[in-house]
Structures are given as structure tokens and as C-alpha cells.
Amino acid sequence: MSKHVYGASGDAAWSGKDAMPNYCVNRNVDHPGDHEVHDLDSTLGCLPAPANRLNLGQHASSVEAVAAAQVHFPTANGCRWCASLVTAP
Numbered sequence: 634m635s636k637h638v639y640g641a642s643g644d645a646a647w648s649g650k651d652a653m654p655n656y657c658v659n660r661n662v663d664h665p666g667d668h669e670v671h672d673l674d675s676t677l678g679c680l681p682a683p684a685n686r687l688n689l690g691q692h693a694s695s696v697e698a699v700a701a702a703q704v705h706f707p708t709a710n711g712c713r714w715c716a717s718l719v720t721a722p
């Protein structure tokens with residue numbers, strides 16, 4: 634019954650370059666049929682309301698985070714803003 638909220642406050646000691654980002658997936662469908670995966674450190678205003686987040690834990694990349702999300706939601710997809718699966722050319 635803990636109430637930990639990742640990245641909400643405190644924990645400002647993140648300085649290690651090796652720290653992997655934490656991801657969450659929206660429990661609600663954003664786009665038709667898609668549950669979007671987000672980087673919890675995103676400051677782009679795209680994160681779902683805390684009550685709608687399912688924490689996915691740390692992943693090295695958005696690709697791995699989406700794969701983890703698809704265990705819960707087969708239609709999970711990366712947020713176009715903070716967890717894009719498209720690699721820049």
C-alpha cells in the first residue's frame with residue numbers, strides 16, 4: 634500500500650548518466666486502440682494522469698518499454714513525443 638510516485642518530487646539526485654529512464658503506459662486508450670507508453674521524466678505535458686499510469690519500470694529504450702507494455706496491452710505503442718519508436722535518420 635505504498636504511495637510511491639516516480640519523479641513527482643524529491644529524488645533530485647539523478648546525476649548518473651547510466652540511469653535508465655522509467656516508463657509508464659496509459660491504462661486508457663489514447664488513440665483508437667492504442668495504449669501509449671511514456672517516459673516518466675517527460676516534461677512535454679503528454680503524461681497521462683497518475684491514476685491512469687501503469688508503471689513499467691526502467692528500460693534502456695522506448696522499444697523495450699513498449700515490448701513490456703504489450704504484455705499488459707497488446708496494442709501498446711510509444712508516445713510520439715517522449716517515447717517515439719522512430720529513429721531519426
Ligand SMILES: [Zn+2]
Nearest residue numbers: 671679712715
Ligand atoms: Zn509521452
